[in-house]
Amino acid sequence: MQLFYSPDITPGNLCTLDPEESRHAVRVLRLRQGDPIAVTDGRGTLYHCTILEASDKACVVESLRQESTTPGCPASIHLAVAPTKNPSRMEWLVEKAVEMGVGEITLLQCDHSERTFLKTERLHKIALSAMKQSLHLTLPRINPAVELKEWLNSSCPTPHPSIKLIAHCEADQPRTPLGEALKPGQAATMLIGPEGDFSPEEIALALQCGFQPVSLGPSRLRTETAALYAVAAFNFINDKS
Numbered sequence: 409m410q411l412f413y414s415p416d417i418t419p420g421n422l423c424t425l426d427p428e429e430s431r432h433a434v435r436v437l438r439l440r441q442g443d444p445i446a447v448t449d450g451r452g453t454l455y456h457c458t459i460l461e462a463s464d465k466a467c468v469v470e471s472l473r474q475e476s477t478t479p480g481c482p483a484s485i486h487l488a489v490a491p492t493k494n495p496s497r498m499e500w501l502v503e504k505a506v507e508m509g510v511g512e513i514t515l516l517q518c519d520h521s522e523r524t525f526l527k528t529e530r531l532h533k534i535a536l537s538a539m540k541q542s543l544h545l546t547l548p549r550i551n552p553a554v555e556l557k558e559w560l561n562s563s564c565p566t567p568h569p570s571i572k573l574i575a576h577c578e579a580d581q582p583r584t585p586l587g588e589a590l591k592p593g594q595a596a597t598m599l600i601g602p603e604g605d606f607s608p609e610e611i612a613l614a615l616q617c618g619f620q621p622v623s624l625g626p627s628r629l630r631t632e633t634a635a636l637y638a639v640a641a642f643n644f645i646n647d648k649s
Contacts, residue, residue, distance in 0.1 A: 410437060411540045412447045413547070417455050419474050423447070430467035433459075445469055450539070450547035452476055476545075483595045484511025485642040486570065489635045490602035491515050491553065493522040501632040502531045505639045506538035506548055511595070515553040520604030528552050556599075556610055560617045570595035574619040575634055577605045583623040586638065590645045598642075600635045 412433060417423040425433065425447075433439045441462045447455045447469060453476050461468035487510050492498050502513065513535075515526060531550050539547050571594055573586070590596060599606075599614060606614070615621065624637050 409446050409543065411543055412445060413450055413536060413540060414447050415450055417447050417449050417457075417469075417471060419455075420471055422460065423457070423469050423471060425467045425469065427465050431464050433467050434462050434464040439467075447471075448540075448545045450536075450545070452546045454545055483570075483593050483646055484509075485595070485639055486512040486514065486597040487600065487635055487639060488514040488516055488559070488597060489600040490518045490521050490556075490631060491523045491526045492631050493603060495523070495526055497630070497632045498526060499531065499534050501635055502534050502550070503538045504636055506535045506544070507542040508636075508639050508643050509542075509544060510548050510639050511546075512549045512551070514551040514559065516559065516599075516601075517553050517555045518602050519556075519607035519610055521602045522604070525553060556606075557613060560613055570597050572597045572599075572617070572619040573622045573638075574599040574606070574611065574614045575622050575624050575638065576601060576611050577628060578608075578611065578621075581611075581621060583621045586622045586624055586641050587645070589620055589622045590642055592645055596642055598635075598638045600631060600638065603631055 412425060412429050414423050414425055414429065433445065439445060439459055439462060441459055443459050445457050445459055447457050453474050455471045455474045457469040457471050459467060460470050487505060505513065528550050535548055535550055571589065571591065573589055573596060599619060624634055629637060
């Protein structure tokens, strides 16, 4: 199945795909009027459609029926991670994390961050492509960079239903193995620091806000590797297939 994306599609109505999606459908795949086409709204619904107007600039489709596919893992992981100095590493992380089924990504500015800015528009396009390639029906939200301390202070007062975890490299502090901290069916928020790790003050504040320190094994991992490790572990714990 080739999956297309249109956030404006609704049941039983006509929908015009954007120019990029239209070009891919008509020029690349050579779809024509009357051909079936699968479209998602990025919010968990799959629409079975037919092409009414095969224009490579504005392909018009009609929604015939829709179905909401229950994901294999009902819980989701929110990845809060500091951008890497090399932006291509973060782009790789977003692509792979979305393919695995990450629920949300927040970019963090930390005390030891070497990069404090990253274009979320570019990451959104990568996430969209990864969602379609992996046949997911939900497009993860990618939040722009925010200071870790501000993010922690704003999120702490409100009770959070997910388990809150922070991975850091302070081996002299007690840490629970990630596989033991994760629970099947329970959502998780995972904090991953920059190349220079979290500062002691940031770790202390996270612990005050209810985050549980976890270990990702004996190896020292790069930021993007640690983040993907966490997503993979979460999906493994929640794999019910």
